[in-house]
Amino acid sequence: MSRRSRITRRGFLGVTAAAAGGMMMSCGHSLKANPIATQSEFPSTDHFWYRMQPAGPYIDSQRDGMAFGFADGAILLSEDNGRTWPHRVAFPDAEHITFSHILNSGDVLFGTRERLYLGMDHLKTCRPVPVKDAAGADYLPHKPQNAEFPGWYFHPLCGINSWDVGGVEMVVWGNYCNVLGGASPVNIYYSTDGARTVKIAYAFGQNPHYRDNGSAGGGATGTLLGDAGNPVFCRHIHSVAYNPAENAFYACTGDRDQPEGRECLWLRGTYDAKKDAWDWKVVASGPPNSRYKSGGINFADGKLYWVADANGPTPHDRGIFRCDPADLADPKAHTLLFNPEYESANMIIQDGVILASHYATASPYFTGIIISPDMGKTWAQYDLKEFGRRSPVRFHKKNSDGWFRTDLRSGWIGRAEVLFIKPKNRS
Structure with a gap:
């Protein structure tokens, strides 16, 4: 079934947020408190308030009252949602954090x-994290053809990357790569020991169309990357999520149909903690113009939700879908909750709100922001034109002040600014 939406285009409202996002702080400058203004001072739609991040470090992630950011040559940690940044340590490669x-x-x-690090005890200790196969x-990491493009080994599109699995926090994510930063192998990573060690849960095979040829996105010549023994390959990973009802993880990939096989795949994986072993299977696949070219995997009340960014030959089988996980491979069993008409592959669900x-x-x-305040019963779309051409990705759960966080990417993947969104109570 499909539902009609109210489509709303918003121009510039004349009310700005506290300051433009993404501003970098030079080393050695003290950080003053950035008071968060009251909600009435922020621009808003009928469904939410929104604001750019305050001036200061680029806020890359958040959790409850904590925020992690980086500036020129430094990483920083806040314990009050970015108002102050009392914890700071030099990190010369900060500009390359992905x-x-x-x-x-x-x-x-x-x-x-192409490197992982762990900041401990409020960044007092920062050390490299070993990765195991x-x-x-x-x-x-492989030796790149061009040192300027070593590959995006760890860059995800999702903002939710850990779950409580049997009383243990498991960090599980996959890399969105082979677009910028150089060619990279495609992997699903995991950690069960507080990120002291990261291991590979699944290594995709070698894709002959994304070899390391020294370019930003790879090409058909150069070094093959990936697991030579695995015939399953893709360009990159769009989403990884955990379903507690099944005790299983799901991942979806992109992007095209190649002569050697499809890249738009859905995988289901289960983890045996006693054996520290994974079992992954491809459970669905489709051409790029199908609902299986997708992202934004979420689970709520035992149901699977996702959003499709189908492209290529028309017609495009796009929309926000819901089904029982067991019915993923059967399109007839899917419910189309909403069709935004255009490509969308990032989504989060929290407290009954769907944000894409x-x-x-x-x-x-x-x-473009898509929102349902009631788990898909009603929908609205808004165009925040004042920010220019931007693609919101990496939705993080609400912080302790009630704000979702999302990257604003130039084009569809170049880092630009940070946007915060706070749903209004419509009960």
Whole structure:
């Protein structure tokens, strides 16, 4: 079934947020408190308030009251949602950070293009994190053809990267790569020991169309990357999520049909903690114009939700879908909750609110936000034109002040600013 939406286009409201997001702080400058204004001072739609991040470090991730950010040559940690940044340590490669996740302990797992690090005890200690393959051997990045493009080994599109699994926080994520930063192998990673060690849960095979040829996105010549023994390959990973009702993880990938096989795949994986072993199977696949080219995997009340960014030959089988996990491979068993009409592959569900976004490169919306305040019963779309052509990705759960956090990417993947969104209580 499908539902009609109210489509709303918003121009510039004349009310700005506290300051433009993404401003970098030079080393040696003290950080003053950035008071968060009252909600009435922020621009808003009928469904939510929104604001750019305050001036200061680029806020890369958040959890409860904590925020992790970086500036020129430094990483920083806040305990009051970015108002102040009392914890700071020099990190010369800060500009190349592509991933961060704040753990339950308050430690921060973060990655540059091809390296992982763990900041512990409020960043007082920061050390490299070893990565192991499925056999327990050291997993090392390849030697790039071009040192400027070593590959995005750890960069995800999702903002939720850990779950409580049997009383243990498991960090599980996959890399969105082979677009910028150089060619990279495609892997699903995991950690069960507070990110002291990261291991490979699943290594995709070698894709002959994304070899390391020294370019930003790879190409058909150069070094093959990936597991030579695995015939299953893709370009990159769009989403990884956990379903507690099944005690299983799901992942979806992109992007195209190749002569050697499809890249738009859905995998289901289960983890045996006693054996520290994974079992992954491809459970669905489709062409790029189908609902199986998708992202934004979420689970709520035992149901599977996702959003499809189908493209390529028309017709495009797009929309936000819901089904029982067991029915994923059967399109007839899916419910189409909403069709935004344009490509969308990022989504989060929390406290009954569904929040998704448009890709600016494939939509007339400049900065398109899709929202349902009631788990898909009603929908609205808004165009936050004042931010220009931006694609919101990496939705993080609400912080302790009630604000979702999302990257604003130039084009569809270049880092630009940070946007915060706070749903209004419509009860």
